[in-house]
Amino acid sequence: MSKRAVVLLSGGLDSATVLALAREQGFETFALSFRYGQRHAVELRCAERIATALGAARHVIAEIDLRVFGGSALTADIAVPKDRDAQHIGSGSIPLTYVPARNTIFLSCAIAWAEVLGAADVFIGVNALDYSGYPDCRPEFIEAFERMANLATRAGVEGATRLAIRAPLLALGKADIIRRGRALGVDFGLTSSCYDPAPDGTPCGGCDSCLLRARGFQEAGIADPLLDSGVRA
Amino acid sequence: MSKRAVVLLSGGLDSATVLALAREQGFETFALSFRYGQRHAVELRCAERIATALGAARHVIAEIDLRVFGGSALTADIAVPKDRDAQHIGSGSIPLTYVPARNTIFLSCAIAWAEVLGAADVFIGVNALDYSGYPDCRPEFIEAFERMANLATRAGVEGATRLAIRAPLLALGKADIIRRGRALGVDFGLTSSCYDPAPDGTPCGGCDSCLLRARGFQEAGIADPLLDSGVRA
Numbered sequence: 001m002s003k004r005a006v007v008l009l010s011g012g013l014d015s016a017t018v019l020a021l022a023r024e025q026g027f028e029t030f031a032l033s034f035r036y037g038q039r040h041a042v043e044l045r046c047a048e049r050i051a052t053a054l055g056a057a058r059h060v061i062a063e064i065d066l067r068v069f070g071g072s073a074l075t076a077d078i079a080v081p082k083d084r085d086a087q088h089i090g091s092g093s094i095p096l097t098y099v100p101a102r103n104t105i106f107l108s109c110a111i112a113w114a115e116v117l118g119a120a121d122v123f124i125g126v127n128a129l130d131y132s133g134y135p136d137c138r139p140e141f142i143e144a145f146e147r148m149a150n151l152a153t154r155a156g157v158e159g160a161t162r163l164a165i166r167a168p169l170l171a172l173g174k175a176d177i178i179r180r181g182r183a184l185g186v187d188f189g190l191t192s193s194c195y196d197p198a199p200d201g202t203p204c205g206g207c208d209s210c211l212l213r214a215r216g217f218q219e220a221g222i223a224d225p226l227l228d229s230g231v232r233a
Numbered sequence: 234m235s236k237r238a239v240v241l242l243s244g245g246l247d248s249a250t251v252l253a254l255a256r257e258q259g260f261e262t263f264a265l266s267f268r269y270g271q272r273h274a275v276e277l278r279c280a281e282r283i284a285t286a287l288g289a290a291r292h293v294i295a296e297i298d299l300r301v302f303g304g305s306a307l308t309a310d311i312a313v314p315k316d317r318d319a320q321h322i323g324s325g326s327i328p329l330t331y332v333p334a335r336n337t338i339f340l341s342c343a344i345a346w347a348e349v350l351g352a353a354d355v356f357i358g359v360n361a362l363d364y365s366g367y368p369d370c371r372p373e374f375i376e377a378f379e380r381m382a383n384l385a386t387r388a389g390v391e392g393a394t395r396l397a398i399r400a401p402l403l404a405l406g407k408a409d410i411i412r413r414g415r416a417l418g419v420d421f422g423l424t425s426s427c428y429d430p431a432p433d434g435t436p437c438g439g440c441d442s443c444l445l446r447a448r449g450f451q452e453a454g455i456a457d458p459l460l461d462s463g464v465r466a
Contacts (some may be wrong), residue, residue: 053415060301061297062297062301062302063296063297063298064295064296064297064298064342065295065296067295067343068293068346069295069342069345069346069349070292070293070349084287085432099345100344100346100348100349100386100388101341101342101344101345101348101385101386102344102345103385104341104345104381104382104385105338105341105342105345107340108334108337109297109302109334109338110336111333111334111337112299112332112334112337112338113301113333115334116302116303116333125357135367135384135385135387136266136384136385136386137387138284138384140253141385142382144377144380144381144384144385145381145385147338147377147380147381148283148337148374148377148378148380148381151369151370151371151374151377152334152336152337152374152377152378153333153334153368153369153372154333154366154368165381173421180432188247196381216311232417
């Protein structure tokens with residue numbers, strides 16, 4: 001039997017690439033997504049299609065309503081910033097789209113499931129572009145979470161399986177991730193990156209996430225299958 | 234304005250005592266409970282009454298269905314163990330009632346809310362009796378969580394508020410907690426400890442949690458207001 005891994009799957013291109021990477025490394029993959037009160041359900045539809053396309057053994061969508069805590073443009077009644085100067089994305093202060101402690105909550109659920117599945121590996125698609133703005137996308141956060149996780153679970157008491165939090169994209173830029181994903185056969189046409197898409201899933205083209213995606217495809221010299229031209233200003 | 238604190242409130246006597254302690258220390262308290270797929274809703278009714286009785290500024294019940302992960306007698310279709318020899322409670326192996334990573338998930342939500350509220354303190358009622366059996370009730374877990382939490386949130390990047398995870402009952406036994414709670418005016422008649430109560434809230438009297446509660450009241454020499462005699466074998 002192959003080793004099991006829990007893979008956090010948002011429906012975006014980063015986590016799709018991570019799911020493909022985990023499969024390439026020989027893991028039987030258990031994909032985990034969240035209905036957390038995000039503004040749109042497009043990304044969950046994408047996550048389902050990606051999990052199927054990349055052969056996940058199971059895909060679970062956990063319900064956790066983060067709206068009760070407020071504080072983010074992604075879950076509360078705060079407008080998603082649009083058409084910011086690309087130089088300001090991922091530099092300096094924490095963006096309005098930061099959801100307080102979101103990765104901590106998602107990883108906590110992932111270790112719960114990993115423990116039940118007997119999986120020793122949890123994959124998350126945080127990367128270099130994210131971590132310049134979001135505190136919970138930095139390598140020191142991932143390391144501290146892994147340490148805590150090994151005290152929080154049976155592993156810490158019974159010494160059975162040591163949990164590893166794997167963030168294979170941490171040091172990569174968006175263009176590198178796109179090249180990597182394509183090499184692994186990820187269909188980026190199934191992914192969604194937009195913070196504020198139309199109900200049919202059409203990206204807005206102006207939020208930070210759309211701008212980062214466009215820049216990434218442009219730098220990688222690859223056409224984005226979600227768009228007509230493949231390169232968006 | 235007084236300092237704010239988030240207090241995890243289960244409806245049991247430990248967390249009720251912690252809520253009273255936080256109030257005594259001058260905090261404006263924000264109580265947080267979870268509808269996580271537990272077998273019964275008795276403890277949430279209790280949590281509501283306790284939050285009101287102890288003057289919490291707000292009480293939020295967050296929805297997060299841990300049943301999707303399975304693995305515990307408290308959320309899955311596994312029988313709650315009854316009438317175990319008291320010597321075996323809290324000794325040796327992890328009980329069937331352990332919910333994988335539950336305190337990690339609850340604390341993660343608490344730091345999310347704390348960040349939004351501008352609170353620097355998060356209180357949790359883990360204690361000495363729990364931590365001999367549950368990995369996520371041990372002091373080394375609380376310390377590792379606090380360290381991680383300060384890297385996970387704005388505090389870690391902007392250096393604003395350093396988060397403190399406070400577990401004031403950690404070194405106390407059940408009898409000490411009961412004495413402490415009574416001195417602080419906690420009405421233990423509002424609390425529920427049973428893992429498997431009747432629909433009207435009547436405790437089963439045989440699960441580990443009922444047995445620990447009975448032993449605690451007995452050792453404290455105090456009558457349990459939930460019971461007729463106040464001392465249950």
